[in-house]
Structures are given as structure tokens and as C-alpha cells.
Amino acid sequence: MTAPARRTAAEGWIPTRRRLHDGLLAVVAPLAAFSVALGGLTAWTASGAAGAPPRLEISDGRVFLPYNGNVDTAAFFRITNSGGADDRLVSVTSAAVDSAMLSRHVRHDSGAGSMSMVSSVGLPAGETLAMSASTVDVMVKVKDRRQVGDVLPFVLHFRHSDPVEALAVVVRPGG
Template sequence: MTAQRLWRPSGRRLTDTLLAALAPVAACGLALGGLSTWTAYGNAGSPPRIEVTAGKVFLPLGDTPDTAAFFRITNSGGSADRLLKVTSAEAGEGTPTLSRHVMTSSNSASGQTVASVAVPAGDGLAMAPDGLDVIVPAKAGWQSGDLVSFTLYFEHSGAVKTLAVVVRPGQNDV
């Protein structure tokens, strides 16, 4: 009877097998590291859920070229978002801009244009005349009670359409 020879893998075959197994293991490790970093920086959780309510726009007085609009923005999602810009096809000529009311050292008020505004996860913001607002080019003919459509653009949530009612200044409890 002859002895049967056992099969032994060659060194080259072992090297090829190890290299083939290393590629998916390295890819999984890289993906796990990326997800861990994403979570550590607070980006994990549910996406932002933005709701825009209580829109108001001040009735322009006299020949004033601009007026202000205010909204309540809530984010019931698990991730923060950013308000990037506001538009309105029903406003006067020009582009609405985000603005923040600032008191100067001489106790006078000043408006500063802001590029974007954070909307924290599980929280929100309420625009007001003494804080954040939207400077809107006034349109002739607006009357108290009119509805003006606006679109608010968010970094993650995209465009959110809403209406704002025209009110006399002083009715700003947004």
C-alpha cells in the first residue's frame, strides 16, 4: 500500500489568501473609524425635523423701503440644522436678508447681516425685533392681515415654505 501525500498550500498561496482577506477587513475598519468620528462630533441620531410657524411681517410705514419678518422655527429632530437664507416672491424688489439686532456702546440699535443661523436639535429659535429677523424689501399695497409667502432654506432640511401675516409693528409676539 502506498502512503497518500497530504496537500500543503504553498507560501505564495498563503500570501495571496491573506492579502485577499486583508482588503475587506481594512475597509470595515475604515468605515467603523469614520462612523465613530461622525458620532463623536454629534452628527449621529435622527435627521433634523424643521417646522416654521408664527410668521409675521411688519406693515411698512411711510416710504420705508424695507420691513422685517419674524418666524418661530422648531427642530424636533436629533440633529442640528442651519437656516441659510430666506426668499419671497411676494416681497418688493431685492432679496430678503437674515439680520441680527445689536445694541452699540452709545445705546443705539444697529442691524448686522448674518450668513446663517444655527437651529439646535430638539430646540429652536424665535425671531424678534430685538434679536434675529429677516429684512424684507417692502411691497407697496400690503395691508394688515395680508398673507405673504416665504421660503426658508436649511442646510440639511432643504426648503420649507410658509406664510407670514402682515401686522402693524407692536404685534410682534412671535
């Protein structure tokens, strides 16, 4: 008698019930995961939570009146981010000043304080930054002599949002 013929791998693939089952599982599992992820992202986007950009509002612009012939002073703004994403204030410019730099008040262990220049200031979504002499401000060198009540134009520049024009009124410190 002769031995039954056996197929080898070189002659072709033989589908078996087990191989078909394993191949189907290999396709269905990633497809199901993709469908669940796509459904979740669709619901998140439809609810308005995805991709909501920063929405910035600038108010309460003030510039301290320089005193004793000094040209160095500080400007302050209230910046509200009512949008759904964080942003950063990266610079402030004005035609009315020679220079403007972001600075932060730093309190030392001894109780003394100093100013430190910063490259940007964070604006978290849904929060307000109220600049003050004891937190963050804009150090400026005014070009001309100013009086209380003068209004200076500024442009605030952000990392993700378009620049925003704002006005700041000259006030006496503490006023």
C-alpha cells in the same frame, strides 16, 4: 567533531512558542477593540440616537406693516428643530418681496443698537428660534403696498434640510 548546524534567517523562519504568542496578541487586541466599538455603535444606532436628522417646523410668520410709503420692513418666524441634529437657516426667499436678508440686532456698550447682516442662523437640535426685532429677523423690501392682514408666502432655506414654505401675516409693529 563537527559543530551542530545552525539555521540562518535566509534558510527560513523558525516558529517558537514566544513568536506565536506575540503574533496572536497582535491580532486579538485590534479585533477585540473593533468588536467593542462595533457593539457600541450598534447599540447607539438601535436606540435611535444616531443619524436622526433635523426636523424643522415653521410657525408664527409675521411681517411688519411698512409705514410712510417705505418698502423696507422685517419678517419674523418661529422655527422649532425637534430633530436630533443641528441645522442652519441660510436664506429666505419670497415672490412677494424684492429682497430678503438675514439680520441680527447688535447692542453696543453705549446702549445703542444696530442691525448686522448675517450669512446664516444656527438651529440647534431640540431648540426653538423665536425671531424678533431685538434678536434675529429677515429684512425685506416688499414689492407692493400692503395692509394689515395680508398674507405673504416665504420659502426658508436650510443647510441640511429641504426648503420649507411658510406664510407670514402683515401686522402692525408691536401688535
